[in-house]
Every structure is written in structure tokens, then in C-alpha cells.
Amino acid sequence: MRHVSSLTDFRNRRRVALAAGFVLLQLTVIALCIEIRQIPLPRPPDSNRIEQMWREEGSGDWQPVTLPDHRPTAGLTPTVTTYRGAFEWSPGEGETPWAVFVPRFTTTIEIAINGSTIEDTVRDPSNRRPDRNTPVLAPIAESLLTPGTNEVTVRLKVWGPLEGYLDSLYIGPDASMRPAYDLRRTLFGTLPLILAAWQVTFATLLGIIWLNRRHETIYGYLALATVLGVVQHFAGLPHSAVVAGMLGATGPLEAALMLHYVLLLTGRRIRRWHALAFAPGLIILSSAFLMSPDQLRAIFLLFGPPSMGVLIACVWVVLLAAVWQARRHAIYLATIFTAVLSCWMLDILTLNNMMDGERIFIGRPSYSLVLIALGIWLIWRFVQALKEADGFAAALVQKVAEAEDKLRANFAREEERARSEALLAERTRLMRDLHDGLGGQLVSIVALSEQTQPSGQAIGEAARSALKDLRLVIDAMEEMDGDLMLALASWRERIDTQLRAHRMQLNWSIRGPSGLPIFQSLKSWHVIQLIRLMDEVITNAVKHSGGRQVTVTIESVEDALGRPTGRITIEDDGHGYEAPAGHGPIRSGTGRGLLNIRRRAALCDIRLVTETGTTGTRIALTLPAEFPSQAGDGNTGKI
Known part of the structure; x- marks a missing residue:
């Protein structure tokens, strides 16, 4: 008992130490996410920044504003806010192309120089997504610039669930704008596209596995979650309330699918009440059909990002329970989901203007990284399974x-x-x-x-x-290979000599081309019994029939099952004899011979039919298609 108690205490202490190390690791990951979020992205020189802008508040009413600026949204009804500013340009600077750089905006912007439009992001659906962090670099044709003061106009179009946002405006040589733009485009354009392409491949592989292994629903949950992630990436922000509701519901549904995936991954059973995880997404989806755009926006802000954060937190709790059970893979997965949960919390703080720094959302890219991490883990587990299989x-x-x-x-x-x-x-x-x-x-x-x-x-x-x-x-x-005709040929020569000695004639008749078929089961002892049986029949004919001819007929027949077999018929032209066993008196000397004939026929499973009368005796021997393997295996013979 002491040994068991000490072992239990050791395991409990080990679990406590593991849990403490796990919590410390998660706190470290949270701190790293916050620090990474605070890292400033490169911007053009401040000398190119337009400090003073004017915002149109009403019809002809312009108020000074300092960028970045936040604007309220009217739901799916677009609202347009116009900004004006001025910058200086001299002809000597025309040797270097100029451009307008906007690091961040929501939802679309239209840029004009001296009244001529040079960029309208409404043409690019991906730029209309408020969570894309998409920058804009619009080149300015030299013909649009005039020496001295030039006017820049920015029209910010806002719709959707998030408020409008216009970051600082930079105007200057393209060379000073390009490095900041290229880095942002790589981080928020090219990299998400690569992650989305990887998600497509990953979803295809998971779908193939699930279609071939329907009982393993874990692959189906992850495949559907990955497909929804791909849809969210490639879908732009639509103008229709129904489509907007469907797009807004994909996030909570995706998180619910991920929760079910993790439950199965950690060895837990899916209960009926787990279906409540799909409720937020279904509420948003139904609101798109039943409510107004403003109400849909309120429902999304209430059930969208918060429910995703709650579901990811539930995933983290499930993984924490698996860590407490000393499942090492849960540490890896829980750490990843800790990073995702931290990123979503930072996005919520940014959404409510409670986060310092640039207005950048990192929740969606972090979720794509989670899918990659899950893929790496599944591949690793697959390799381990292959090693175990090998x-x-x-x-x-x-x-x-x-x-x-x-x-x-x-x-x-x-x-x-x-x-x-x-x-x-x-x-x-x-x-x-x-x-x-x-x-x-x-x-x-x-x-x-x-x-x-x-x-x-x-x-x-x-x-x-x-x-x-x-x-x-x-x-x-002698080896006959089942050919009984060889033994019968030798028997014919011997019997012919015996019959001539008694002044009797042998008539030999073979019906068919080969007489008898090949018997694969024929053994030497079968041949001996058959020859002795036939010898006994000939001896009876010589001694008791009183006839002058003996006819032997050999022919091929089929048994009741249609198998090929043979029949040997021996008949004489004597006066016959009566059969024993209640059929009248036996002629002297025939009883013993008939008993021997029956016994030998039964040993070889030969069907024996005896017909006798005043015109002679006829004995028909129907051979079996399969001879018995041992003496006594056959039937008793039928007379």
C-alpha cells in the first residue's frame, strides 16, 4: 500500500510540475504575441506625410482632421466620407515618379489628384475586406501635377460590420514609398495567398481521407473547417445582406468545427450538447434572412468575434485537460491555440479602439498558421504510423x-x-x-x-x-495412372485362356472410343479387388452356368451427379441360378461365390446388379466416379 501511495504521489507531483510548466509556456506565448503585435511596420519618411487634412462633414462644410481617422458605418448601406489635402511639387522633382501611399484603410478608397482619379480599390474585391490590412500605392502621372500646390482628394467608402478607418497619407517619390509598400504587400497579400493555397491542398487531402474512411469523422470536421477558411479568404465583402450574413457566419462555424475536431483528437466523445457550439454561426446566418442590415451588424458584433474567441478558449481548455493527462501532443496543439486566442483578443481590443499602435488585425492569418501547424502534426503522426507499420x-x-x-x-x-x-x-x-x-x-x-x-x-x-x-x-x-483398361487387358488374356480350357468362348466388347474414363482415385488394391470380383464371376459361370459363351461389355456412363464413370457387364448363356436371401433355393456352390462378390464390390463402392434366369446370368458392375481412399469407406453395395 505504501508503494502504491508513493507512486500516486509521484504522478500527482509530476502532473503539477507539467501543468505549471505548461502555464508558464502559454504566458510566454501570450507575451510574445503582444510584443509581435506592437512591432511597428516600416513607413515612408515623415517628410512625405500629409499632416493637415480636411473632412467634409456636410454639404460644403469642411472640418480639419488629423489622420488616422475613424468613421462610423451604416451597415450594408455605403457611407462616403471625403478628405482633402494639399502637397507641394516642383518640376525639378519630375525626374523621379511620385506616388500616393496609404498603409491601411476600411473599406474602399478612391484617390484623386487635382480632380483626376488615380486609384479606386472597389475594383479589387480582396481590398474590400476590412480585415485584410491591405495597403495601396497609387502612382501619379506627371501630367496631373502642377508646379507649386497640388490637391489630393480621398473618398472613403464604408459598409459592413466594422467602422471606417483611414490611415495616414503619404505623397512623395515612388522610391521612398516602395519598400514599405512591398513589405506590407508581402505580409498581408502574398503570404495569406500562399497560406490559402496550402489550405486548399490540405482540405483536398483531408476530404479524400474522410470519403474513404467515413467512420473517422475527425478528418471530416477538419476538412470542413479548412474549406470555410478558404471561403473566407477568397470571398470579398458583398453588398447583399444575405451573402454578408453567410460570410460572417463562416468564422463561428469554423471555430465550432475545430472544437469538435479537438474533442475527437483528445479521445473524447461527441455529445449532443456539443452541437450548441454551432449556435452563434447559425444565429448570424438566420439573421441575414430575417433582420435588417443594421440588426445584422449588431448580431455579428455580438455573436461573431466573441463566440470565436469563446470557442477557441474552449478548445484550449480541452487541450489543457489532455495536458493534465500527460498527453505530450496536447502541449504542442494547446500552445498553438494559445497564440490564436491571443491574436483574436488583440483583434477585439483593436476593433474597440483599446489597442495602441497601428490598426492591424492578425486573427485570420494566425488561424491559417494553426491549420499549417495541424497539418505538420498530422504529417508527423502519419510518418510515425508508417514507421510503426514498417x-x-x-x-x-x-x-x-x-x-x-x-x-x-x-x-x-x-x-x-x-x-x-x-x-x-x-x-x-x-x-x-x-x-x-x-x-x-x-x-x-x-x-x-x-x-x-x-x-x-x-x-x-x-x-x-x-x-x-x-x-x-x-x-x-504396376503404375497405371488411373487407367483401368490396362489391367483389364491383362485380365482378358488370362481369362480367355481359362475359358478355352473349359471349351467356352469369350466375347469382348468395348463401347465408346476409350471404354472407361481415367479414375484419378484408383489404387492398386482397388484393381486387385475388382479383378478378383470378376474372377469370381467367371469362375461361377464356368462351374455353374453350363453355358458356352461369356460376354464382357465395357462402356462409359455418368453417375447421378453427371460425373463420368464406367460399367463392366459380364453375362453368360447358361441356365442361370437363383439369388440367395429369400429368393428360392441356391444352386450348389454359388452361395459362397456371390457373398465374396458382394463383399469385394462393397469394399470398392461398386454398385452390383445381378440378373439371372433360364437364358443366363448377367452381372453389371457400375464403378464409382471416386473410389474410396481406404477399404471399408464405400457403401455396402447394392444388388
């Missing part, structure tokens, strides 16, 4: 090789055992055949030779029978 495959190959070696050794032993058993079975069968056939005949010869007055004729007949059995065993041992 290791498992290598171990499996090694185990399979070991199993193959064992199976090969077992197979060799089984093969040797099977060979030994086959040799033993063949030896036993051969001994039984010799004992039952040749052995009995030799015993008869010995008994006849030991009689007081041995009969040479009886001894000769017994010797011939022994020789016949020996030849039968030898013929059956």
Missing part, C-alpha cells in the same frame, strides 16, 4: 519466416511419416493379398502333396491357381 511488417515478416521454417520442418516430418505409413499400408496390403490368395493356394498344394496318394492333376490345378494369384498381385502393382 516495424510491424518487419516483425511480421520475421515471424512468418520462422513459421515457414517450422511448417517446413513439420511438413518434412509429416511427409516422412506419411511415406512410412504408406509403405506400411502397402506392405500390409501386399502381405494380406499374398496370404489370402497365394498363401492359401500354397497351403493347398502342400496338403495335396502330403496325401498318401497325391493327385498330380489336383496339385497342378492348385499350382496354376497360385500362379494366377501371383500374376494378379504383380499386375496390380
Whole structure:
């Protein structure tokens, strides 16, 4: 018990230390985000700045104003504010092109020099987004400038949920404006475009994975969140309230999808009440159809950015719980979401004019960086899974090789055992055949030779029978490859000689081109049993039929299953005999022979049909399509 208690205390202390280090890391990340947000971006020299501007308050009413200037918005109804200013230009400065530089504005601006328009950002939909931080550099044609004082007019068009904003105005040589413009364009134009292109690729890969693995919904949540991020990047600020509401709802919906993704990533189950995370986005979306533009703006400011911050905070809490459970990957992901949450909080402070410095929004770019970080982590996990799969495959190959070696050794032993058993079975069968056939005949010869007055004729007949059995065993041992016709050809020669000795004629008939099909399951002991069966039939015909002809017919037939097989029919022209088993008296000497015929037919699963009458006896042997593998496997035979 003491050991268990000490182990529990150690784990608790370790978790507390890990949590403390984690919190310190997150505070460091928050501080870094604030410091990065405070880093001033380069601007042209102050000598090029237009310090004094005039803003039109009403019809012909101009009031002095110092830029940057904030203007209220009228929702989706555009409001236009006009600014005027003056700058000096001399002809000697015409060798260097001049330009107008505006670091930041919301939502679109139109710039005119001496009444001639040189730039209108309404033509570029991406510049109409209030969260893009897009700068403008408008070259001034020399023909528009006059020596001395020149007038610059800026018309600021404002609509959407955010207030209007016009940053400081710089007019001077293009060379002094270009470095600040190029840096801002790279940070707020080119880099977001690269991140959006990466998001498209990432969403495509995730969608393919999810479509092929529907049960892993984690990929579906992340794919949908990535798609919404791409839509937010490429969609400009529309004039329609419905489309504006749909665009405004993508942010909260995207954060809700990310929350579900993180829940699954940390091993938690999705509950029904988790669907409430989609409520802010759905409220904004429904407001676009049901409310006025001003009400839609109020709903967005109430449920849009705040709900996104709350949902990202919920994601952070879930990851913090995973960190407490000592899941190291949660530290990495939580740190990233801490950075995103910090950026969104800074954006909210900037939106409410509570943040010093330039009016720049960094929440959206930071979220794109989160998706990249998630992609890097997923790729890393995928590589780790591949390494584990490779290791498992290598171990499996090694185990399979070991199993193959064992199976090969077992197979060799089984093969040797099977060979030994086959040799033993063949030896036993051969001994039984010799004992039952040749052995009995030799015993008869010995008994006849030991009689007081041995009969040479009886001894000769017994010797011939022994020789016949020996030849039968030898013929059956030859390799026939299932061709029973080879054994029947040898049997025909021997039987023909036997019948001629008794003044009987053999009629041999083969129906069909080959007589009998090839029997793949035919063994030597099948041949011996069949030949002895047929010998018994011929012996009965010679001894008991009283006929003069024996006809053997060989033909190919099909069994009940349509498989090829054969039939051997032996018939004589004698006076016949009556079958046993209740069918009348048995002619002397036939009972034993019929019993042997039935027994041998049953051993080989041969169907036996006997027909006898005053015109002769007919015995039909229908061979099986598959001979039994062992003696006794067959049926009892049918008569």
C-alpha cells in the first residue's frame, strides 16, 4: 500500500510540475504575441506625410482632421466620407515618379489628384475586406501635377460590420514609398495567398481521407473547417445582406468545427450538447434572412468575434485537460491555440479602439498558421504510423519466416511419416493379398502333396491357381495412372485362356472410343479387388452356368451427379441360378461365390446388379466416379 501511495504521489507531483510548466509556456506565448503585435511596420519618411487634412462633414462644410481617422458605418448601406489635402511639387522633382501611399484603410478608397482619379480599390474585391490590412500605392502621372500646390482628394467608402478607418497619407517619390509598400504587400497579400493555397491542398487531402474512411469523422470536421477558411479568404465583402450574413457566419462555424475536431483528437466523445457550439454561426446566418442590415451588424458584433474567441478558449481548455493527462501532443496543439486566442483578443481590443499602435488585425492569418501547424502534426503522426507499420511488417515478416521454417520442418516430418505409413499400408496390403490368395493356394498344394496318394492333376490345378494369384498381385502393382483398361487387358488374356480350357468362348466388347474414363482415385488394391470380383464371376459361370459363351461389355456412363464413370457387364448363356436371401433355393456352390462378390464390390463402392434366369446370368458392375481412399469407406453395395 505504501508503494502504491508513493507512486500516486509521484504522478500527482509530476502532473503539477507539467501543468505549471505548461502555464508558464502559454504566458510566454501570450507575451510574445503582444510584443509581435506592437512591432511597428516600416513607413515612408515623415517628410512625405500629409499632416493637415480636411473632412467634409456636410454639404460644403469642411472640418480639419488629423489622420488616422475613424468613421462610423451604416451597415450594408455605403457611407462616403471625403478628405482633402494639399502637397507641394516642383518640376525639378519630375525626374523621379511620385506616388500616393496609404498603409491601411476600411473599406474602399478612391484617390484623386487635382480632380483626376488615380486609384479606386472597389475594383479589387480582396481590398474590400476590412480585415485584410491591405495597403495601396497609387502612382501619379506627371501630367496631373502642377508646379507649386497640388490637391489630393480621398473618398472613403464604408459598409459592413466594422467602422471606417483611414490611415495616414503619404505623397512623395515612388522610391521612398516602395519598400514599405512591398513589405506590407508581402505580409498581408502574398503570404495569406500562399497560406490559402496550402489550405486548399490540405482540405483536398483531408476530404479524400474522410470519403474513404467515413467512420473517422475527425478528418471530416477538419476538412470542413479548412474549406470555410478558404471561403473566407477568397470571398470579398458583398453588398447583399444575405451573402454578408453567410460570410460572417463562416468564422463561428469554423471555430465550432475545430472544437469538435479537438474533442475527437483528445479521445473524447461527441455529445449532443456539443452541437450548441454551432449556435452563434447559425444565429448570424438566420439573421441575414430575417433582420435588417443594421440588426445584422449588431448580431455579428455580438455573436461573431466573441463566440470565436469563446470557442477557441474552449478548445484550449480541452487541450489543457489532455495536458493534465500527460498527453505530450496536447502541449504542442494547446500552445498553438494559445497564440490564436491571443491574436483574436488583440483583434477585439483593436476593433474597440483599446489597442495602441497601428490598426492591424492578425486573427485570420494566425488561424491559417494553426491549420499549417495541424497539418505538420498530422504529417508527423502519419510518418510515425508508417514507421510503426514498417516495424510491424518487419516483425511480421520475421515471424512468418520462422513459421515457414517450422511448417517446413513439420511438413518434412509429416511427409516422412506419411511415406512410412504408406509403405506400411502397402506392405500390409501386399502381405494380406499374398496370404489370402497365394498363401492359401500354397497351403493347398502342400496338403495335396502330403496325401498318401497325391493327385498330380489336383496339385497342378492348385499350382496354376497360385500362379494366377501371383500374376494378379504383380499386375496390380504396376503404375497405371488411373487407367483401368490396362489391367483389364491383362485380365482378358488370362481369362480367355481359362475359358478355352473349359471349351467356352469369350466375347469382348468395348463401347465408346476409350471404354472407361481415367479414375484419378484408383489404387492398386482397388484393381486387385475388382479383378478378383470378376474372377469370381467367371469362375461361377464356368462351374455353374453350363453355358458356352461369356460376354464382357465395357462402356462409359455418368453417375447421378453427371460425373463420368464406367460399367463392366459380364453375362453368360447358361441356365442361370437363383439369388440367395429369400429368393428360392441356391444352386450348389454359388452361395459362397456371390457373398465374396458382394463383399469385394462393397469394399470398392461398386454398385452390383445381378440378373439371372433360364437364358443366363448377367452381372453389371457400375464403378464409382471416386473410389474410396481406404477399404471399408464405400457403401455396402447394392444388388
